[in-house]
Amino acid sequence: MTEIARPPLRRVAVLIPTYNERDTLPVIVRRVRELIPDVDVVVLDDNSPDGTGEVADTMAAADAQVHVLHREGKEGLGAAYLAGFGWAMDAGYDAVVEMDADGSHRPEHLPAMLAAAEHADAVIGSRWVRGGSVVNWPLHRKALSVGGNLYVKLLLGMPVNDATAGYRVYRVEALRAMGLDDVESLGYCFQTDLTWRAVKQGLTVVEVPITFVEREVGDSKMSPDIMKESLRRITSWGVQHRARQVRELVGGTREPRWHTL
Numbered sequence: 001m002t003e004i005a006r007p008p009l010r011r012v013a014v015l016i017p018t019y020n021e022r023d024t025l026p027v028i029v030r031r032v033r034e035l036i037p038d039v040d041v042v043v044l045d046d047n048s049p050d051g052t053g054e055v056a057d058t059m060a061a062a063d064a065q066v067h068v069l070h071r072e073g074k075e076g077l078g079a080a081y082l083a084g085f086g087w088a089m090d091a092g093y094d095a096v097v098e099m100d101a102d103g104s105h106r107p108e109h110l111p112a113m114l115a116a117a118e119h120a121d122a123v124i125g126s127r128w129v130r131g132g133s134v135v136n137w138p139l140h141r142k143a144l145s146v147g148g149n150l151y152v153k154l155l156l157g158m159p160v161n162d163a164t165a166g167y168r169v170y171r172v173e174a175l176r177a178m179g180l181d182d183v184e185s186l187g188y189c190f191q192t193d194l195t196w197r198a199v200k201q202g203l204t205v206v207e208v209p210i211t212f213v214e215r216e217v218g219d220s221k222m223s224p225d226i227m228k229e230s231l232r233r234i235t236s237w238g239v240q241h242r243a244r245q246v247r248e249l250v251g252g253t254r255e256p257r258w259h260t261l
């Protein structure tokens with residue numbers, strides 16, 4: 001069980017990873033800045049061929065609270081976020097927010113999520129708790145998300161309903177406690193990976209209901225490889241976790257560290 005101090009959140013950075021989001025990015029940045037003027041925005045661009053990086057530079061030149069991290073090429077969501085976390089820690093932020101560029105993560109939910117983060121180490125904007133919902137998702141996307149979360153729960157037994165969600169707040173002290181040096185997850189599996197690390201550390205993870213709205217413009221970056229990576233890694237963590245539980249049960253050393261199924 002890791003107890004970390006939770007001073008009031010003063011400096012918050014909203015991290016927005018982008019790959020070919022030149023049409024969506026200006027809209028989301030403007031909405032964040034208008035709705036929650038105190039928070040800063042950091043765009044994490046993987047050298048998008050469509051010129052998203054230059055669009056971000058133009059916004060940063062006009063607004064001192066908008067920053068851009070230019071990365072060399074497409075290395076996946078996980079790598080972009082790890083770079084963003086490091087940048088935000090060095091710059092002295094108290095917390096970071098993970099937010100997609102495509103409008104799926106509505107800034108209107110952020111005040112409630114930040115309020116929850118005053119008393120939590122990590123906050124997940126959750127589609128699958130009471131009050132949460134998804135708008136404009138075809139049935140197969142819903143099935144994938146519900147099925148994926150069910151699989152995560154069965155294997156890892158985490159008390160989290162939307163472990164794959166990408167709209168989050170982390171206190172920087174929580175990120176430090178989670179030990180992110182050996183994170184290998186590249187794609188969206190990164191989200192489950194970090195949830196698992198937070199739960200294993202005994203950190204307080206809170207879910208706040210959100211309405212997730214499917215993107216209307218731009219292309220999805222979801223791919224079969226990203227899904228395969230999730231399946232492979234989650235299965236491997238689950239097998240290790242369940243084997244450890246069996247060993248503890250047989251050896252009589254089991255201690256209830258967190259609620260498990």
Ligand SMILES: Nc1nc2c(ncn2[C@@H]2O[C@H](COP(=O)(O)OP(=O)(O)OP(=O)(O)O)[C@@H](O)[C@H]2O)c(=O)[nH]1
Nearest residue numbers: 017018019044046075076077080100101215220221
């Ligand atoms: N920097 C960076 N950003 C990425 C990468 N892959 C995806 N993203 C960004 O991560 C966010 C989520 O990606 P989406 O394509 O919207 O994924 P999704 O929400 O699962 O798919 P849709 O439902 O179709 O929108 C977007 O802001 C993307 O631009 C990457 O390799 N590098």
Ligand SMILES: [Mg+2]
Nearest residue numbers: 100102104215
């Ligand atoms: Mg999306």
